[in-house]
Amino acid sequence: MKEITITLIDRDGKKHSLKAPTDVNMNLMELCKSYEFPIQGICGGMAMCASCQIYIHSENSVNEISDDERAMLSEAVFVKENSRLGCQIQINKELDGLVFEIAPE
Numbered sequence: 001m002k003e004i005t006i007t008l009i010d011r012d013g014k015k016h017s018l019k020a021p022t023d024v025n026m027n028l029m030e031l032c033k034s035y036e037f038p039i040q041g042i043c044g045g046m047a048m049c050a051s052c053q054i055y056i057h058s059e060n061s062v063n064e065i066s067d068d069e070r071a072m073l074s075e076a077v078f079v080k081e082n083s084r085l086g087c088q089i090q091i092n093k094e095l096d097g098l099v100f101e102i103a104p105e
Contacts, residue, residue, distance in 0.1 A: 004096035009057070010037060011102050020091045028054065028100065029086035037102060045087035050076035052086035053103035062089050062098070078104045 002023045008016045020031050029052040032039040040051035047068045053076055056062065062084070065073075069088045073079050083103065089095070 004091070004093060006031075006095055006097070007099040008032065008035075008037065009099065009101035011104060015099075020095070022091055022093050024091075026091045027087050028052075028089040028091065028095075031091060032086060032102065038105070039086060039102060041087055043087075047072050047085055047088055050085060053078065053083055054086045054089075055080055055101040055103060056082045056084055057099040057101055058097075062095065 002021060004020050004022055006018050006020060008018050010016060016035070018031060018035055020026065027045060029039055029041045029045060033041060042051045043049040047066065050072055053073070065084065066088065069085050072085060073083050
């Protein structure tokens with residue numbers, strides 16, 4: 001599988017179907033930026049800011065949260081139990097069909 005489809009809910013609550021290649025080293029933040037969604041990613045994907053915070057709305061698991069990511073989320077606003085940093089979620093075939101939401105600014 002070289003391409004997957006995920007659903008992204010924007011800050012207005014509208015759902016978007018996004019195609020994502022699995023054969024390049026891309027993360028969810030980069031995918032959102034490629035579709036021109038308002039995710040900043042100020043730190044460039046180093047888990048040193050929370051400007052790419054998303055919520056996971058699917059039961060399927062994504063990669064485990066790292067200590068650095070957990071620490072950054074502990075300082076962020078609008079954090080929920082399903083919060084993650086988009087820069088820390090690598091695009092792979094296991095994400096096919098999952099639903100994500102962009103957190104408020």
